[in-house]
Amino acid sequence: MAIGIGGSNAAIELEKIENMTLDVKPIQAEEYLNRIKKAVVIMKEVKVKATYVNAGTNLYYFTGTKWNPSERMVGALLYDDGTLDYIVPKFEEGTFKKYMEINGKINCWEEHESPYALMGELLKSKNIVDETIALDESSPYFLVDGVTKTNQSYTVINALPITSGCRMQKSANEIAIIQRAKDITMVVQRAAAKILRPGISANEVTSFINAAHIKAGIPSGSYFCIVLFADDTQYPHGVSVPQDLKDNGAVIIDTGCRLEGYLSDITRSYAYGTASEEYKIIWNLEKATQHAAFVAAQIGATCGSVDDAARKTLAEAGLSSDYSLPGLPHRVGHGTGLDIHEYPYLVRGSEIKLEEGMVVSNEPMICIPGKFGIRHEDHFYMTANGPKWFTEPMNSVDNPFGY
Helix, strand or coil: CCCCCCCCCHHHHHHHCCCCCCCCCCCCHHHHHHHHHHHHHHHHHCCCCEEEEECCHHHHHHHCCCCCCCCCCCEEEEECCCCEEEEEEHHHHHHHHHHCCCCCEEEEECCCCCHHHHHHHHHHHCCCCCCEEEECCCCCHHHHHHHHHHCCCCEEEECHHHHHHHHCECCHHHHHHHHHHHHHHHHHHHHHHHCCCCCCCHHHHHHHHHHHHHHCCCCCCEEEEEEEEHHHHHCCCCCCCCCCCCCCEEEEEEEEEEECCEECCEEEEEEECCCCHHHHHHHHHHHHHHHHHHHHCCCCCEHHHHHHHHHHHHHHCCCCCCCCCCECCCCCEEECCCCCCEEEEECCCCCCECCCCEEEEECCCEEECCCEEECCEEEEEEECCEEEECCCCCCCCCCCCCC
16 A cells, blocks of 8 residues: 555544634735736737726636626726726625725616616726727627627727736735645645545545535635546546545545635545556656656746647657547646636647746646546746746655655
């Protein structure tokens, strides 16, 4: 049995976990205002007079307002002078005020009225006519359709260069929050490995992981959790009916939590019992592939070149250099912040260059059809001197967690 796998139970491991969130510093109003200033700079560069930011993570990122998107238009117009106009259903005005962090005028529409016409009126009140405006890339089709049909004199573009242009580079405080979220999930991963036993179900492990996140100070528990055993591990995002754990079987646990809006996302792969020789070979190849991607991730390197470095390592070991199996069927990594998947993406062909403050996952999963899959997933952030891990990669087949 590998070190740190099995030998305990849920009660013992939960008892060891303490609240790890007591000294976490939330994002302050000054930082939201700095984000707005940066967005305005980008807007002027791309000649956009106003940007509509929809309810969800973009609205939260720029204004600190936590509001879930729905079938009603709720959001903010950010103008190139740095001012804000909120657009809110009239019956939600009182509630919205309680969530609003950054001041701006709240403009309301009644249920029978058109919020898209209201948006047009607000633009005209700022002398923005026949200009280019940007719409939040996460806006649902009904909203884009309503805005464009009601305001046909405007050129409407995707706000992605503005929103992601700000969100891709994290501040020191954002990185500190993400670091703590990952520290918490790493404690949970270690604890989950210790409760494994033959016959344990994926659901039981999932329930433990949720309880462990709560014990560590995350009231919402796990943001997500994938627990896979044996040949189920060959499927990156799980199966409909997961099987129970058996002796000498492969294990994948992929989970994370949300802290102050920011997400952790860590995957650990190991064998319960005695690993086969083939499993050991692929496990070590996965480690080498992850390392190759990390080494390639330097300031100024394209995200696509990082994906290329991982596939080159796989090709040199005799696996596919493309997306076919056995090999790596998906991109090497994704950005993470307020969304579990956000820009930038470590994917073939991406010309986005790595810059200081970017946060990305490094998870070049190897899938062996009919047998198993292995995914080592850790995230790193870019410093002025190159990449830095949030969590140390897996240690060895015999001591996965490096005890």
